[in-house]
Amino acid sequence: MEILANTVIHFPPRLSKSRLLKSNSVCCLRLEGHDNMELPLSSNGGSTTKNDNIWRLFREAQQNKLSVSSELLLRIDSMVLTGMIDIKEASELRRLVKDYRIEVADLFTQSLHKEDMELLAELRYLFHKRKKNGYHIIHICTEMEPVVSVGSLASYVTGLSRALQRKGNLVEVILPKYASLDIGDVQGLRETEMEFYSYFNGQLHANRVWTGVVYGIGVTFIQPLHYSSFFSRERIYGYSDDFERFTYFSRASLDYMVKSAKKPDVLHIHNWHTAIVGPLFWDVFVNQGLEATRILLTCQDFDSQCLQQPDKLALCGLDPSRLNRPDRLQDNTKTQLVNILKGGVVYSNKVVIMSSIHSKGTIVHSLSHGLEPTLAIHKDKLVVSPCGIDDSIWDPSKDKFLPENYIADNMKGKAVCKAALQKHLALSKHASTVVVSGAYIYGHSHVCIYVLLIMTFYSTLSLIQSG
Numbered sequence: 001m002e003i004l005a006n007t008v009i010h011f012p013p014r015l016s017k018s019r020l021l022k023s024n025s026v027c028c029l030r031l032e033g034h035d036n037m038e039l040p041l042s043s044n045g046g047s048t049t050k051n052d053n054i055w056r057l058f059r060e061a062q063q064n065k066l067s068v069s070s071e072l073l074l075r076i077d078s079m080v081l082t083g084m085i086d087i088k089e090a091s092e093l094r095r096l097v098k099d100y101r102i103e104v105a106d107l108f109t110q111s112l113h114k115e116d117m118e119l120l121a122e123l124r125y126l127f128h129k130r131k132k133n134g135y136h137i138i139h140i141c142t143e144m145e146p147v148v149s150v151g152s153l154a155s156y157v158t159g160l161s162r163a164l165q166r167k168g169n170l171v172e173v174i175l176p177k178y179a180s181l182d183i184g185d186v187q188g189l190r191e192t193e194m195e196f197y198s199y200f201n202g203q204l205h206a207n208r209v210w211t212g213v214v215y216g217i218g219v220t221f222i223q224p225l226h227y228s229s230f231f232s233r234e235r236i237y238g239y240s241d242d243f244e245r246f247t248y249f250s251r252a253s254l255d256y257m258v259k260s261a262k263k264p265d266v267l268h269i270h271n272w273h274t275a276i277v278g279p280l281f282w283d284v285f286v287n288q289g290l291e292a293t294r295i296l297l298t299c300q301d302f303d304s305q306c307l308q309q310p311d312k313l314a315l316c317g318l319d320p321s322r323l324n325r326p327d328r329l330q331d332n333t334k335t336q337l338v339n340i341l342k343g344g345v346v347y348s349n350k351v352v353i354m355s356s357i358h359s360k361g362t363i364v365h366s367l368s369h370g371l372e373p374t375l376a377i378h379k380d381k382l383v384v385s386p387c388g389i390d391d392s393i394w395d396p397s398k399d400k401f402l403p404e405n406y407i408a409d410n411m412k413g414k415a416v417c418k419a420a421l422q423k424h425l426a427l428s429k430h431a432s433t434v435v436v437s438g439a440y441i442y443g444h445s446h447v448c449i450y451v452l453l454i455m456t457f458y459s460t461l462s463l464i465q466s467g
Contacts, residue, residue: 068105070218071112071188072097073172074211076123077220077260079116081194081209087261087289093123094262098136098170134168137161138264140253142236142246142273144173146185147214150236152300153270156354161217172264174253176245177210177223179232186212186219196259198252199317200227207252222252237273243308243340244315246273251316254280258288268296272306275344276316279329282347284317297348302369305341307331313338327377333370342374349381356386 073094080090097104111119139161143154161171183189189212197204210221224230230245239245250269254277257264269277278295286293310324323329324338328346331339345351353363360382364375375382396414397407403420406413422429 067187067213067216068109068112069097069101069170070172070213070216072104072108072119072123073170073218074188074213074220075112075116075119077209077211077262078192078194079120080260081192081196082116084116084120090261091263094136094170096123098134101168101170134170135164135265136170136263137164137172137266137268138257138262139171139173139268139270140250140274140277141173141175141268141270142249144175144214144219147181147183147219148175148178148236152354156298156300157270158215158217162215165216172218172220172262173214174220174222174256176231176249177208177221178236180234180236181221183212186214188212195225196256198248198255200248200251201315207256209256220256222249222256224248224252242273243306243312247276247312247316250274250277251280253277254285258285258290261289263289264293266296267293268298269344269348270298271300272304272341272344275306275341276318278344278347279318279323280316283319283322294350295348296350296352297344298352298354299341299345300354302341302363302367302371305339305369305371307334307337307339310338331370332373339371342371345371345374345378350383351378351381352383352385354386355384358384360384 076085076090076093076097079085080087085093108119108122111122114122139157141153141157142148143150143157144161145154145158148154157173161173165171189210192209192211195206195208197206199205205224205226207225208223210223212219212221227248230241230248233239250273253274267277267281269275275297278297281290281293281295310320310329313320313323313329320338323343326332326335329338329340329343331337331342353360355363358367360379363384364372364379364382368375396402396417397405399405402413402417404413404416406417419429421427
């Protein structure tokens with residue numbers, strides 16, 4: 001553990017546009033899928049438009065490689081569910097795809113149409129090359145942009161997942177199969193052949209599994225059969241049985257992970273809606289091959305915590321008498337109820353609080369909405385993360401609504417935008433007021449903190465003791 005704590009994680013260096021194009025001689029770039037095509041690039045004069053087009057094609061090729069890898073992982077899930085391969089082999093093949101993502105994508109781009117048996121034979125052939133590189137991260141969440149978006153969680157999950165995947169990590173997302181999903185941006189959406197069963201209210205219930213790829217990220221959609229009404233509604237939130245709906249989904253997500261032999265390094269849960277995963281993981285699932293997995297909870301805020309009668313915890317297989325205690329899920333104020341978000345805080349290894357303006361102390365003492373005693377006890381696991389800007393979603397050099405565009409190397413347009421905003425808000429141009437505007441998209445600023453959190457998982461981890 002001490003060695004891991006002092007280990008510096010080196011990610012592969014990113015190939016910058018300037019390094020790709022800058023050269024004192026003529027070089028050639030071979031395009032993906034065009035083996036006989038070579039495009040000469042010259043640093044002397046030439047066409048800026050051509051260079052930009054080449055760089056765009058290069059980025060698209062890299063994005064396609066991520067999509068191929070994600071689809072391969074979903075095909076492996078299908079092989080497990082149909083009994084074609086066992087749990088151990090599935091884990092080994094997933095590690096192969098993750099560790100050799102670019103190589104595997106190059107080899108399998110033209111093989112995804114093959115039957116599972118043919119694809120499995122090719123994967124087995126490459127198995128001897130496997131090695132560990134990066135982390136495997138699974139999000140269990142209720143939103144993901146652009147598939148289902150209600151608030152800031154959707155853009156946070158997507159932006160963070162893309163940024164982490166670009167750093168060489170393997171990222172997957174598990175979502176409910178809402179009737180209102182926007183599937184236009186889901187590539188290769190397909191229903192797997194086999195159903196899996198999950199526990200709820202004293203019985204095992206069948207679920208269908210759909211898989212697809214969003215922005216190069218593998219996404220699994222879970223569709224309940226018996227409780228089909230849970231996610232076939234017009235809205236995502238705001239129903240009297242929201243606790244039952246998302247508790248069912250959280251338990252089903254964990255049952256699916258075990259059934260498909262997924263063993264992530266990090267299980268990332270979000271807000272109260274999937275916070276129940278924390279106690280479920282440590283009380284029910286940790287000894288089912290998930291001993292090396294760690295739990296990370298992100299809270300957009302503490303406004304919504306979900307208070308319930310203790311006996312409702314039994315719906316998903318938890319023991320109310322074990323958890324209805326002050327140091328676990330019992331609410332700090334309404335002691336006759338259990339607090340689901342509090343349970344997520346207590347049972348997670350790290351807790352990230354999203355805020356760009358407040359310190360940890362301010363959040364704990366002034367913005368915790370009754371969770372102050374719990375946050376004070378677990379303060380060492382709390383991390384405050386600022387919001388970030390994902391320029392792949394919003395780019396001031398391309399935004400047509402700005403009065404003048406600008407880039408990092410030429411900020412003249414930013415002053416024009418500020419003047420226009422001051423005029424629109426009737427502020428004096430010479431006022432001392434600081435004007436701040438922008439589009440906050442969660443993702444990039446969170447990546448460095450994320451890496452540090454993962455390192456601490458394996459060094460200063462304190463497990464919750466039984467009793």
